[in-house]
Amino acid sequence: MSSPTLSEVTSCLAGYDPDALPVRDAQRIISQFIEPVGGVEDVALLSALGRVLAADIISPISVPAHDNSAMDGYALRGTELDAHGPTTLSVVGTVYAGRPSDTVPGPGQCIRIMTGGVMPAGCDSVIPQEHVAAITEHSITIAPGSIGIGENRRFAGEDLMAGSAALKSGKIIRPADLGLLASLGIGQVRVRRRLRVAFFSTGDELRSLGEPLDAGCVYDSNRYTLFGMLTRLGCEIIDMGIVRDEPQALEAALRDACACADAIVTSGGVSVGAADYTRDIMAKMGDVTFWKIGMRPGRPLAFGRVAANGHTAFLFGLPGNPVAVMVSFYFFARAALLRMMGAEAPLLLVKARAAAPIRKKPGRTEYQRAILALGEDGQQQVHITGSQGSGILRSMSEANCMVVLHDEQGNVAAGDMVDIMLFDGLV
Known part of the structure; x- marks a missing residue:
């Protein structure tokens, strides 16, 4: 079955208007068009951090x-504890972690045990050493109500049972996952190959670091944030x-990128400026659409798939303004x-209290740079970093979060x- 075209995907969207596209509609179109x-x-396990699992990990143990x-503490039978008076038990052995004991305590007996030590046969509870009322060389005395039956005992398979799924395919491996896999004795994992992404900036006004900054020129920051x-x-x-x-340079760059990458990310050249040839060249090379998205910052966005010399690549043409590049990347390209990597890691939004009023017109989504901190009342609150140009x-460097004001929202009051x-x- 052939992949759908962008026109086929967008035809399913009621009221589709590329010149006034809501954020959620653009995200939906991209999601439906993209393929892993x-x-x-x-x-090796130590090389797996940040990689995407290609298959479920089934626990072998x-x-x-x-x-x-x-x-x-001391392992014992909970039924032997006197609920109304002290209980004295003889200590008949010691169990260390990694050194199980064959000793089976009889009536009125217990065994000293260390954290992780295998529970002796017949014992179902552990009283921590610090909760014992009195300790002698050969016995302990326990006050009534010190512990309940079954306390401080970890059961076999409590974390994972043999044959169960430890990690699911599509999970991005985190530090805790490395430890989990190591605890199962797994030293090698199957992962998706790394996604190859080519990126470049467009614009005659841009200069690379180390070059002289001519009048009217700026250093290219977008490639570094994209990196x-x-x-x-x-x-x-x-x-x-x-x-x-x-035009020739842009087409050559897109063709080179298409030949070596799964995806291409560009910054600049997707608006309607006289020198923005990127739009025409992108459209010439593939199935690409150009949107004016109802958002701030960042309005122009190009998306689609380009082809050259038998190779194809998904294309994300981001705006040229530095903050708009980052916002567009996080809310469109990232997902x-x-x-494409076979992973799912949606952006999670959480609630916070606005420290001051925020001006907002309904009809577009706004992303405002902000700082989340504790207020004088000890509660978390968020305040805007200032000018949102x-x-x-x-402001992105100063901020630790972004306030997401949805298209239907209006002004926000303090609190x-x-x-x-x-x-x-x-x-």
Whole structure:
């Protein structure tokens, strides 16, 4: 079955208008058009951090393998504890972690046990050492009500049972996952191959670091923010530098990128300026649409699939303003690239209280840079960083979150709850 065209995808959207497209509709179109790439490889566990699992991990063992103690203390039978007076038990042995004991305590007896030690046969409870009322060389005395039956005992398979799914395919491997896999004795995992993403900036006014800054020119910052965001996603990145505003140069860059990458991310050249040849060249090379999205910052966006010399690549043409590039990447390109990687990691929005009024017109989605902090009352509150111009990259550096004001929202009053996206924890 052939892949759908963009026109087929957009035809299913009621009231589709490329010159006034809501954020949620653009996200839906991209999600339906994007396809995961193939290719898997086996990697050593220490090389698996940040990679995407290509298959479920089935636990070969139960974790823990045996009932064991959750505390340093004494293993005993809970039914022998006197609920109305002290209970004295003889200590008949010691169990260390990793050194099970064959000793089976009889009536009126207990065994000293260390954290992780295998529970002796017949014992169902552990009293922590610090909760014992009196300790002698050969006995302990326990006050009534010190513990309940079954306390401080960890059951075999309590974490994972042999044969159950430890991790699901499509999961991005995190530090805790490395530890979990190691606890199962797994030293090699099957992961998706890294997604190859080519990126470049367009514009005659751009200069690379180290070059003199001529009048009217600016240093190219977009490639560095894109480098950071793509690296955090775990992509194999291909930096193609700066491409001048010349039709031949732009077409050559897109053809080169198409030949070596699964996806292409560009910044600049997707508006309607006289020197923005990118639109025409993108449309010439493939199935590409150009949107004016109801959002701020960032309005122009190109999306689609381009082809050259038998190769195809998904294309994300982002705006040129530095903040608009980052916002567009996070809310459009990021989810699509993760889908191509076979992973799902949706942006999570949480609620926070606005520290001051926020002006907002209904009819478009706004993303405002902000700082989440504790107010004088000890409650979390969020305040805007100041001017929200799409060229003020410093505000993105100062911010630790972004307030998401949805298209139907109007002005926000101080104390109102708003949605925020935290920067920490982004892939």
